[in-house]
Amino acid sequence: MKKSGVSTKCVHSGDLIDDKFKGATSPIFPSTAYDFVDVEEDRYPRYFNTPNQKALSKKIADLENCESALLFSSGIAAIYTSLFSFIKSGDHVIFQSSIYGGTLNLVIKEFKKFNIEYSLVDSFVVNDYEKEIKNNTKIIFVESPSNPLLKIIDLNAIANLSKKYNLISIIDNTFSSPINQNPADFGIDIVLHSATKYLGGHSDILAGTLASSNSNIDKIIESSINYGGNLSEYTVWLLERSIKTLSLRVKKQNENAIKIAEYLTTLDKVKSVYYPGLKSHSDHELSKKQMKGFGGMLSFELSDLDTAILFTRKLNLVKSAMSLGGVESTLCSPSLTSHSKISKAERENLGIFDGLLRFSIGIEDSEDIIDDLNQAFEKL
Ligand SMILES: Cc1ncc(COP(=O)(O)O)c(C=O)c1O
Structure with a gap:
């Protein structure tokens, strides 16, 4: 069958x-x-x-x-x-x-x-x-x-x-x-x-x-x-x-994520963008082999923790939240959440700098998410 x-x-x-x-x-x-x-x-x-x-x-x-x-x-x-x-x-x-x-x-x-x-x-x-x-x-x-x-x-x-x-x-x-x-x-x-x-x-x-x-x-x-x-x-x-709506949601999150990852790579204020769907990602070829979509999760690095927090506070549509995978776009600072229990030196050894933000992309219109990011970047 x-x-x-x-x-x-x-x-x-x-x-x-x-x-x-x-x-x-x-x-x-x-x-x-x-x-x-x-x-x-x-x-x-x-x-x-x-x-x-x-x-x-x-x-x-x-x-x-x-x-x-x-x-x-x-x-x-x-x-x-x-x-x-x-x-x-x-x-x-x-x-x-x-x-x-x-x-x-x-x-x-x-x-x-x-x-x-x-x-x-x-x-x-x-x-x-x-x-x-x-x-x-x-x-x-x-x-x-x-x-x-x-x-x-x-x-x-x-x-x-x-x-x-x-x-x-x-x-x-x-x-x-x-x-x-x-x-x-x-x-x-x-x-x-x-x-x-x-x-x-x-x-x-x-x-x-x-x-x-x-x-x-x-x-x-x-x-x-x-x-x-x-x-x-x-x-x-x-x-x-x-x-019942998982496939619809995730496909939209995949579509939004690549657009947002590409947008972030164009900004001087962003030091690095980590997304397996980007050709510049170190594991892009391997992810193409074993993933059907690159996912709704990405991370990007700003200059330091204060800038990352200021940026988070200036966002209107995108919420700050510790969880991930929801229909709404959310972001969090790994240094203050998932990796707060390990020392700054250990974090940096893992490549996790204090200016890093982890972004869970939602199913909103990508243009609206990018507009929100843009207005927050302008206030830095
Ligand atoms: C990748 C991953 N695995 C497992 C868990 C644990 O799941 P739960 O909080 O549902 O117990 C989490 C929670 O944040 C997670 O992000």
Whole structure:
């Protein structure tokens, strides 16, 4: 049978049919108590198997070209559940060092309590990951594009390395969304999202997802039931509704982002622009190979922190906000938010200078976003 296109998957995959009243949208089944007599399986929200959970999980799995998926109460719940489903005391995990700050915090604060070792690799060269592999290594965890400099790692090479040493490869695919990148197509084992960002898309839902093979999901579900990080039925329903427009939103964000990135490169007041869609980006060729769209995230650098803050204050349409992936354009200073817990020297070592602003492009008209940026630049 012909496979559906991605926009059709967003609207229809995993449709929960309203047989009773023939409504066009999915009904909500909020029950936490289900019959236990003559049933195929015990149904309970914390078992990740209610009708709404199953329907939306099917949509996520289809969008990520995976066999199966699970929904969580936050991105970080999806992240810790996937990690702790595969590791035990004495094991070792390799992380790309430029991952989401909350994931780093989880690793640094929690792993030592359970005697789990880790290595942080400050590199996008896959050989540097191979150097860190030890007898007790179980997982390689990456994020691409990275936060906030939008650097790209070769997904196929990471997947092959993981297979060579019998490791699980995990990617946080939040920045791309399933519209722009499907890591499973390159052999990555587990694909995570903070659904709080692009999947939810309206800055009003906290959720997480993971997608993988049936056998990995069977293993993860055993632990998930114990950790209890499932998503509430009402939020499952809202997230399903949001994802119906995911493809439209992300395509508009991609279109806006390249226009804004190009505009920013023309300005003397902007020292650098980081966007994988720009030919000048160090990983442009690799991103063309593994991304279907370059995404709605970009960063640009002004002279210093004071200028960056002054610029942020002068914006009218674009809001200052710590999150990303919403329909509205927002920006934030990594030095004051995601990377505030590391020293200025360490930040600069990573290429994150205080004048850097991370920009989450919304779905407004690009001309209006550029007008707003322009009037703010004129006031510097
Ligand atoms: C890339 C990325 N991954 C994971 C997370 C964590 O997601 P949540 O806040 O939904 O737990 C975030 C949150 O900002 C993020 O930006």
